[in-house]
Amino acid sequence: MRVDVPLPKAYLLLNHGPVTLVSSHAAERRNVMAASWAMPLDFDPPKVAVVIDRNTLTRELVDASGEFALNVPSRMLAATVVEVGSASGRTVDKWSRFGIGALPAARIAAPLVADCIAWLECRVLAERPTEQRYDLFVAEVVAASADDRVFSAGRWHFGDEALRSLHYVAGGQFFATGEALAVGATA
Amino acid sequence: MRVDVPLPKAYLLLNHGPVTLVSSHAAERRNVMAASWAMPLDFDPPKVAVVIDRNTLTRELVDASGEFALNVPSRMLAATVVEVGSASGRTVDKWSRFGIGALPAARIAAPLVADCIAWLECRVLAERPTEQRYDLFVAEVVAASADDRVFSAGRWHFGDEALRSLHYVAGGQFFATGEALAVGATA
Numbered sequence: 001m002r003v004d005v006p007l008p009k010a011y012l013l014l015n016h017g018p019v020t021l022v023s024s025h026a027a028e029r030r031n032v033m034a035a036s037w038a039m040p041l042d043f044d045p046p047k048v049a050v051v052i053d054r055n056t057l058t059r060e061l062v063d064a065s066g067e068f069a070l071n072v073p074s075r076m077l078a079a080t081v082v083e084v085g086s087a088s089g090r091t092v093d094k095w096s097r098f099g100i101g102a103l104p105a106a107r108i109a110a111p112l113v114a115d116c117i118a119w120l121e122c123r124v125l126a127e128r129p130t131e132q133r134y135d136l137f138v139a140e141v142v143a144a145s146a147d148d149r150v151f152s153a154g155r156w157h158f159g160d161e162a163l164r165s166l167h168y169v170a171g172g173q174f175f176a177t178g179e180a181l182a183v184g185a186t187a
Numbered sequence: 188m189r190v191d192v193p194l195p196k197a198y199l200l201l202n203h204g205p206v207t208l209v210s211s212h213a214a215e216r217r218n219v220m221a222a223s224w225a226m227p228l229d230f231d232p233p234k235v236a237v238v239i240d241r242n243t244l245t246r247e248l249v250d251a252s253g254e255f256a257l258n259v260p261s262r263m264l265a266a267t268v269v270e271v272g273s274a275s276g277r278t279v280d281k282w283s284r285f286g287i288g289a290l291p292a293a294r295i296a297a298p299l300v301a302d303c304i305a306w307l308e309c310r311v312l313a314e315r316p317t318e319q320r321y322d323l324f325v326a327e328v329v330a331a332s333a334d335d336r337v338f339s340a341g342r343w344h345f346g347d348e349a350l351r352s353l354h355y356v357a358g359g360q361f362f363a364t365g366e367a368l369a370v371g372a373t374a
Contacts, residue, residue, distance in 0.1 A: 015223050016354035016362050017204015036202050039226045041238060041321055049236055049323060051228060079370045130317050130325070134228055136236060138321060156356065167203035167354070167364065169343065175203055177354065178365025183266045 002103070002145050005118070009154045010144035011040035013072060013118040014048065016156070016177060018165035019081060021071040022050065023102075025110040026064035031089035032100060032113060033058045034081045036168040038070055046141035048122060053135050057089035062124065062137065067108040072118035074150075074163045075176055082172045107143040117163055118146040189290070189332050192305070196341045197331035198227035200259060200305040201235065203343070203364060205352035206268060208258040209239065210289075212297040213251035218276035219287060219300060220245045221268045223355040225257055233328035235309060240322050244276035249311065249324070254295040259305035261337075261350045262363055269359045294330040304350055305333040 005013065014020070020038045024031050037051035048070060052059045062068045073081055083098045095102055101114025108121045122139035130136045150156060150163045158164045158177060167175045192200065201207070204226070210219045224238035235257060239246045249255045260268055270285045282289055288301025295308045309326035317323045337343060337350045345351045345364060354362045 012357060016356055017206075017223070017226075019204075036204070037226050037228065037236075039204075039224045039236070039238075041224065041323060047321065049224075049226070049321075051226075075368070078368060082370050127317055127320075130314055133314075134234065134236075134325060136228060136325070138317070138323070155360075156362075158362075164365065169203055169367075170199060171369075172371055173342075173367065173369045175343075175345075175367055176365040178351065178363040180356075180360065180362055181262070181265060182360045183269050184359055 001148050003148045003152070005144040005146050005151070007046055007141060007144060008044040010046040010120055010141045011043055012154060013120060013144060013146060013151065014038060014040050014070070017167060018072050018177065019168035021073055021081065021084065021113050021116065022052065022058055023069045023071055023110045023113055024058050024061035024065065026061040029061060030095065030111055031057045031061055032084050032094050034085050041138060048120065048139050048141060050137050050139070051135050052137050065109060066124045067110055068122050068139070069105055069108060069110050069112050070120040070122060071113035071116040072165055073113070074117045075166060076162050077115055078166055078174055081166065081168070105143065117150050117165060120144050188335050190335045190339070192331040192333050192338070194233055194328060194331060195231040197233040197307055197328045198230055199341060200307060200331060200333060200338065201225060201227050201257070204354060205259050205364065206355040208260055208268065208271065208300050208303065209237065209245055210256045210258055210297050210300055211245050211248035211252065213248040216248060217282065217298055218244045218248055219271050219281050221272050228325060235307065235326050235328060237324050237326070238322050239324050252296060253311045254297055255309050255326070256292055256295060256297050256299050257307040257309060258300040258303040259352055261304045262353060263349050264302060265353055265361055268353065268355070292330065304337050304352060307331050
């Protein structure tokens with residue numbers, strides 16, 4: 001079940017470096033693309049940094065709306081992550097083309113990607129020089145939610161192999177999020 | 188054995204979102220801190236983005252030198268990742284205190300962290316507004332290397348469990364990089 005994540009815990013949804021799907025919407029158009037280059041930038045209020053290439057439809061929609069969502073896919077969506085990179089949203093609606101489900105977001109107009117395991121709804125904090133020079137966007141997380149089968153009470157618990165998050169390599173290759181380990185500081 | 192990684196492949200060392208150790212040096216002082224908030228920003232020339240808190244000694248050394256290295260630790264260094272966050276480089280030399288080995292870098296003055304599995308030597312591309320507002324640094328990767336037991340010919344191959352990279356959660360908790368999987372685009 002999708003449940004709200006308190007904003008000060010939202011960074012935990014990205015802290016381990018999973019691949020994300022960026023969903024966006026503006027002027028009756030919507031899109032979704034894959035992004036490995038996304039990370040937390042602050043705890044509270046939570047912020048993120050993400051690279052959105054200037055040649056993408058996503059960039060156009062984010063520039064127009066000032067909003068996007070970062071969706072964290074599980075292993076079950078690995079093929080979708082690759083597929084959304086194989087077509088341009090300018091020529092097809094990727095949601096229809098690849099059978100991607102859309103969920104309404106709580107605080108932004110962009111749809112969320114169904115069957116993901118975590119969602120961060122973001123509003124762009126305009127930083128034009130770094131957007132223009134590096135395609136680097138800074139945004140505030142205004143709502144966050146997660147699938148409580150794998151994230152609850154402020155922590156990930158990947159019991160089900162199929163629901164593990166993914167770390168993207170290149171060329172359709174991923175690593176699944178692996179074994180949990182804990183160490184205490186010995187200092 | 189530590190071998191050079193061609194610069195256009197350097198992004199692969201960070202693409203899957205591992206935790207990093209940031210090493211720095213200026214005016215006879217050196218430091219090392221942990222950073223999960225680091226990601227690739229471009230392919231060629233390779234660039235990275237990393238968050239370096241304004242209250243850290245690392246920030247002072249990076250501001251003074253314009254350089255730092257991102258070191259990718261393996262599971263064998265998990266305790267070190269936690270330990271370097273348990274003390275300030277202002278009061279102890281963490282390298283001596285925690286028995287961290289230093290290797291000379293190829294292109295920068297900062298030492299590299301021995302026993303890591305990948306290293307990115309970086310020069311800051313000054314972006315003062317985002318540094319000051321978000322502690323967010325942009326840098327160019329000027330040299331890259333990796334342990335060829337786990338990265339060679341442009342790809343990771345984690346055979347040895349102890350040499351897997353780490354993904355940081357919080358409070359001394361990590362995930363190891365897990366199972367490799369590959370999917371083909373079906374579009």
